[in-house]
Every structure is written in structure tokens, then in C-alpha cells.
Amino acid sequence: MFKKALLAGIVSSFSLFAAACGTGGSESSGSGGGKPETLVVVDWGGTVTDARKDTIFKPFEEEFNVKIEVESPTDYGKLKAMVEGGNVTWDVVNIxxxxxxxxxxxxxxxxxxxxxxxxxxxxxxxANEYSVGAEMYSSVIAYSTDKFSEDNHPKTWQDFWDTEKFPGARGLYNDPLETLEIALLADGVKPENLYPLDVDRAFKSLDKLKEKTEIVWWDAGAQPVELLSTGTVTVSTAWNGRITEAKKDDAPVDLHYNQATLSSESWAVPKGSKNKELAMEFIHFATSAEVQAAFSETIDYSPVNEKAIELLPAEVQERLGQSPEQAESQVIMDPKYWAENYEEVSQRLQEWHLKK
Known part of the structure; x- marks a missing residue:
């Protein structure tokens, strides 16, 4: 997995849970009395899994008389080995x-x-052929509040590239996914014209930034907060939850959602799952509006269900960058493009790093 935002603690949402119990679709064979079936759900661990336990796993267990066994973290190599070996013990995986x-x-x-x-x-x-979105997160413009004010900070990726108006080193995620989209937006490409990505133009845009200032490349979600707080960079890309959490701890950082890129994780069922039908019921339940809203109230991931966004309080929508105005300005990444091109473009980024 590319990124995990370690975010707010878990709070109760019992009214939403009660509503969610009516949205599980047709009853599975695990409903009713008797010994519950076991559904093995694989997740990344940490606070995101803790949030799911309260908002998704427990309500699903109660509604369907099912015992959910959680394993973590997600391991693509292990999943492949299970399927190819014909011994699949996982039922649902977050990918x-x-x-x-x-x-x-x-x-x-x-x-x-x-x-x-x-x-x-x-x-x-x-909603794809082999997976359904579980949650989304935004790659935002994050900035040092020691260097810039709430009224005067970069608000577009073109501002991010403007080191005369907004001086200082820049932080960028060391991965082509999201970084190339941002480079193209900074170069004036309209969001609706992003895909297929003009890779040559994206690297020329990165060249321009590299000529202007130092670029600090980060690999882990906690790094942008540290880079901004220590003054190593004045502006950085960052995952929204890392910044909102750091703000709660009074770190000198803030964010702007305009032109943020939205990435996602999804639910999928390994080929050969012994509980395929129940796994599909779980995905239906986990992506229903009420359950998605409950999840997003406890942790700073955005719903993939559009009705769930409407159920969220205005202040939560604002915090997630999902108020109507904010959502309109964000760009949803194209997973199909990256499925076909990730390895090739990733290799090119590594070669670009080696250039003087």
C-alpha cells in the first residue's frame, strides 16, 4: 500500500450504526441463529482498522450473525501465493x-x-470490475504556518511551483502516482484533460521546479509534517489526514484542498474465496451510505458513497475536503491508467532522480 494516514481516535456513532443495520442487502446464509460463520477480512492495520472495527465489522457481525476475523497487514505476495496454490484462506482484502x-x-x-x-x-x-472503493484520501498542498499565513499561502499547484512568490524548498512524494498529476496541473493542464498523462510534459514540469529550488522527496506519510515543522521545506504535498491530525497537536502546519488529488483503496475478494457470497454481502454493507458516513466521522478518510457525504455534518465535510465547493475542485485519480502504466512510469522516475 502506498500510504496510510494515522488519524483521529475512534468515537462512537451509535445512531448511524443503528441505521446501518437495515442496509445489508439480502440476508446471507449466516443470518439467524446457530453458530456464526467466519469471514476473514484483511486490512492494513493501525487506526484505520480500529475505525473499521467499530463502524463496519461489529455492525456487520451483529446484522449477519457472522464472526469477522481480521488479519493485517495486506500482503499482495501472500494473496498471489494463496490463489496460485489453491489454498485461499482470505475472504475480503483492502487493496x-x-x-x-x-x-x-x-x-x-x-x-x-x-x-x-x-x-x-x-x-x-x-465501482470497478474486480474491486469497490472503501475510502478515499486527498494529496493536498500543505504549508508551514511559520512561513505563510492563512490568507497568503500557495492555493494552486502553479503557486506551489512559484518559488519567487512563495520561497523555500518543496516536498514531493517519491512516487509517480499523484506526483505526475500534480506536475501537469502545475504546468497548466486542466483536470479533465489529465488522462492519459503526458509523461514527457510532467517530467519537464518537474525539471522546472528542480531548477528553481531544492526538492525533498518523502516516502512515508509522517514525513511532510516533520519537514514543514522543522523548516526543511516551506510547502509540501501531503496526505490530508496527516495534516489535520498534526494541526490537532498544534504543529505549525495547514493545508489547502484546491486541486487536491483523490486516491483510493478498495475492497476485493481473492479468487477462490470459500465465502464468496458472504464476502459480497460484506462489501455491499461496507459501502452503504450510513456505514460509510459512520466510518468517515471517526477517521479522516472520505466516503466513496456520494449519499454518505450528504449524511456528514458540515464541519466533517469541511475537514475532509468534501464540502460542495471543495469537492468540486479535487481531481479523482484514474486507477485504470495506473494499472497499465505504473511500472514503466515508476522506472522513469527513478531514472529521472539519477539525472544531474
């Missing part, structure tokens, strides 16, 4: 959305059964 596109074509995942899983209110880019 990077673009990886799901690759894995599905390689025969590692079951096609999503949309007779069970409703995609009526799911953001279209999140």
Missing part, C-alpha cells in the same frame, strides 16, 4: 485500487457481483 485492476486481469480476484453489491450511489471511478 490499492489501481493494484486491483492489475490483479483482476491476472486472475487473482473474483469479479464483483453487482447483483449483490449496489453501485447506485458509488462514485463511478470506485
Amino acid at each position: 490499492d485500487t489501481f493494484w486491483g485492476e492489475q490483479a483482476g486481469k491476472q486472475g487473482l480476484l473474483e469479479p464483483i457481483d453487482y447483483d449483490v453489491v449496489s453501485k447506485e450511489d458509488i462514485i463511478p471511478e470506485m
